[in-house]
Every structure is written in structure tokens, then in C-alpha cells.
Amino acid sequence: MRILCSTTPMEGVFAPVLPLLRSRTGDDVLVATGPDLVDRVRSAGLTAVAAGPAAPAAAARAMTDPMFTAGSEPWRIGAVMFSRVMAPEKLPALTAIADDFAPDVILHPPVDLAAPLLAARRGIPSITYGTGLLLEPELVSAMARWVAPLWTDSGLSPDTHAGLYRHRYLNPVPASLQPDLGPASACASQIRPAVPGSTDDLPPWASQLGDRPVIYVSLGTIPIFNQPSFFAPILEALDDVDVIVTIGHTATVDSLGPLPPNIHAENWLSLAAVLPRCDAVVCHSGAGTTLAALSSGLPLVLLPRGADQFPTAAACERAGAAQVITPDRLTADAVRHAVATVLKDDSYRSAARGLQTEINAMPTAATVELP
Missing domain, CATH: 3.40.50.2000 (Glycogen Phosphorylase B;)
Structure with a gap:
């Protein structure tokens, strides 16, 4: 199987999927991420290519976006950064990578919004790997609204949840901590959360x-x-x-x-x-x-x-x-x-x-x- 992992260039977003990628020894795995995470991915023994902006640059642009200054909700900076800055900038490069790599499935976190759109365009499954609790409904609704033009431009009907739950959701949160999976319920399956590092690595x-x-x-x-x-x-x-x-x-x-x-x-x-x-x-x-x-x-x-x-x-x-x-x-x-x-x-x-x-x-x- 050819697995394209499109991940946001942030350690807290990449680290949760690392054990899953490392376990796919019989598959061809390629990671597409921002230029600031490429070396980190390669140091973990995986093949990586650059796609999309670096996280600090994307955050800086998000803070000047009118949709960020329009409200004060804690989730707003992320919604703007992931949907209005990262997704449109990453999509062309990710498309070119997929044209060359020809993935069978695209794996991505809930904040990499170019990935499920590309999977929908290519007619292949997209799997969202959770990094924590489900994203707040207000955050998902805003991201879906702001990324909708990219779906429309691709000849597709915009996804209500920005494509996050279109095929499968890997949930790393124990049920008693998050009993209600809402829109992810129909496609969710559990995966044990990763604890980074080795057990014998202390000063x-x-x-x-x-x-x-x-x-x-x-x-x-x-x-x-x-x-x-x-x-x-x-x-x-x-x-x-x-x-x-x-x-x-x-x-x-x-x-x-x-x-x-x-x-x-x-x-x-x-x-x-x-x-x-x-x-x-x-x-x-x-x-x-x-x-x-x-x-x-x-x-x-x-x-x-x-x-x-x-x-x-x-x-x-x-x-x-x-x-x-x-x-x-x-x-x-x-x-x-x-x-x-x-x-x-x-x-x-x-x-x-x-x-x-x-x-x-x-x-x-x-x-x-x-x-």
C-alpha cells in the first residue's frame, strides 16, 4: 500500500502519528509537511517532502487576516491559520506530490485541510488521525466554511466537516474522557496515544x-x-x-x-x-x-x-x-x-x-x- 501522510509542520501534530507510520514496514510511506519539519521527519527514519508553508510564517499571516481580527474565540487563530493560510498554499504542492506518488490512501491530522480535499478529488480514502479530543464544533464549522471555496473550485460540494470524517477517524482519547464523538461516531476507531521517545534516554x-x-x-x-x-x-x-x-x-x-x-x-x-x-x-x-x-x-x-x-x-x-x-x-x-x-x-x-x-x-x- 502507498500511504501519503500529509501533516502540519508542528511537533505536537506530527508526533502522534509517528508510531503508526513506523509500524507500516510493508508499505510505501511518504510524509508531506512544511519545510520546518522535514528534517525532523527524516531523522525519524521516514521519507519526507516539503509542501505548504512553515508554521511560524503561517501563524504570522493568520494574525493579519481579517477573519482573525473579527473575533476573540480561543480557536479562531487555529481556524484561520489552518483553513485560510495553510490549506490553499499547500494544496497545489500536495497535488503535484500525489500525482507523482499515486497514493492508495491519504493520512492526515484534523488540522491539515488540503489532504481530505485532495483525497476526495482523487476518489481515494482519507483517514484522519486524532491528536487529542475532537476539535470543537465551532472550530470545525469555521474551518469548513473558510475552506469551502477550495472544494467548490475543485468541482466538489463542500464537506460539512471540512472532510475530517469522510472515511475514518483514529481516536486516541479514552471513552470516559470523551464519551460523545458526535460527527465522528460513524467512522471512529480507537488507537492508543503515543508516548514520545525511548525509555532509557535521560541525562x-x-x-x-x-x-x-x-x-x-x-x-x-x-x-x-x-x-x-x-x-x-x-x-x-x-x-x-x-x-x-x-x-x-x-x-x-x-x-x-x-x-x-x-x-x-x-x-x-x-x-x-x-x-x-x-x-x-x-x-x-x-x-x-x-x-x-x-x-x-x-x-x-x-x-x-x-x-x-x-x-x-x-x-x-x-x-x-x-x-x-x-x-x-x-x-x-x-x-x-x-x-x-x-x-x-x-x-x-x-x-x-x-x-x-x-x-x-x-x-x-x-x-x-x-x-
Whole structure:
């Protein structure tokens, strides 16, 4: 089978599909993504070609788009960026790639909107791989509306859901965290969420972690959410525990300023190696980090700032696995209290472990069949 994976050039969007792509050893796999992710894809052992804009450039253009300035909803920047900037720019290059590669199926995340349109034009299946909770209905409706001219220009009737659920949806979220799959219900099947990295890849300082609780801190990899200044109230609060913090590759560890000896900072670490050493996770509610933490049965303190982070945080809070601190309440005292709560109140760990049990029962990427 010839599989064309069209993915948005963002680590949090690409990482969830990596185990699935690596498992297709008998198939011919090609990844089409923005130029800023091509090297990352190739370093993972996959064949990659550039198509569409780089993520920072697309985000910058989206912020000047009149549809972005027309409202203040948290999802609006993504809707504009993915439908009005990335999709039209990527479609011609993706079409040329497909003409040469002749895929049997196109695999894509919910935010790569050129892919399902191209599949519909070619009359082949498109499979959406979920990266977290289903996208909010308001977000999907806006994206479908703004990408509709591309469908019309291709001689096709615009898809109500931007093509996201036209054939199959691979859902990485346990049912108790997301019981209602709405428009994806008819085509959804489960896939166990990925926990990035290898299990034996930690720096030497990890062996020095003592008897105190260990807290992992992450604000993801997207600059708009992980500015060095955002870490200040979090790290100030965590003075009586051991802390592992990753800040992404867009800043340096030095940008955090002088750190006390209980805080160990790196640009990136393998979550598969880090999380088994931890007692709780403090993060931005990004789907990848959140699902990885729950895969390890760890309670959460969630600090949503935008995009899909608010619904993800709300779902974890409803499930009893998380304390949530919204941006208007984010202080060192609030973080300190929330971390103490999830460490001392066993109900949070119990809820997280219940979700871990559900996740462990989901099919692995290696056992998921593609058409």
C-alpha cells in the first residue's frame, strides 16, 4: 500500500502519528509537511517532502487576516491559520506530490485541510488521525466554511466537516474522557496515544533524584504558549519538590534565569523516560503531554492558554484527574496549592490510573489496520 501522510509542520501534530507510520514496514510511506519539519521527519527514519508553508510564517499571516481580527474565540487563530493560510498554499504542492506518488490512501491530522480535499478529488480514502479530543464544533464549522471555496473550485460540494470524517477517524482519547464523538461516531476507531521517545534516554542528573516527589513541567513546543516568562510562577511554586522542566527548542535553558538545585531544565527529554520517574505533571493541557501523562497514570495540574487546551483541561477536570488553573488565576500560590492537592488527594491519582487502564486497553499503532 502507498500511504501519503500529509501533516502540519508542528511537533505536537506530527508526533502522534509517528508510531503508526513506523509500524507500516510493508508499505510505501511518504510524509508531506512544511519545510520546518522535514528534517525532523527524516531523522525519524521516514521519507519526507516539503509542501505548504512553515508554521511560524503561517501563524504570522493568520494574525493579519481579517477573519482573525473579527473575533476573540480561543480557536479562531487555529481556524484561520489552518483553513485560510495553510490549506490553499499547500494544496497545489500536495497535488503535484500525489500525482507523482499515486497514493492508495491519504493520512492526515484534523488540522491539515488540503489532504481530505485532495483525497476526495482523487476518489481515494482519507483517514484522519486524532491528536487529542475532537476539535470543537465551532472550530470545525469555521474551518469548513473558510475552506469551502477550495472544494467548490475543485468541482466538489463542500464537506460539512471540512472532510475530517469522510472515511475514518483514529481516536486516541479514552471513552470516559470523551464519551460523545458526535460527527465522528460513524467512522471512529480507537488507537492508543503515543508516548514520545525511548525509555532509557535521560541525562546523568536523573540518577540524583531523591525521595521527594518529582514533578514534570512543560508548556509544549509552540512559542506562543511556552515563552520563558510563563515558567516563572510555576517554578517559583515548586520549591519543595524535585522538578524536571522542558522548554522546547525555540529558547535556551539560560532564558529561565538562575535555577535552584531542585530544578533540572532541558530543551527536550523523552517523555517515555521522564514520566515513569514522576509523581505529577504540570502542563499547558496540550493533547500530547496530557495524554502521555494519563498513559502513565499521573495526576495533572493544567494551565490552559488557548487552542484546544481549554476543552482538554475541562475534560480532565470532569474526569477527576486534574486541577485546572486558568490564565487569570495563574500565580505561584495557585500552582503550589494545586500541586499539593493532586499529590495528597488520592482521588486524582486514582482517576488518572483509571484512564491509564482504559488507554492500555486501546489498540496499539502496530495493530491498527488501514484500508
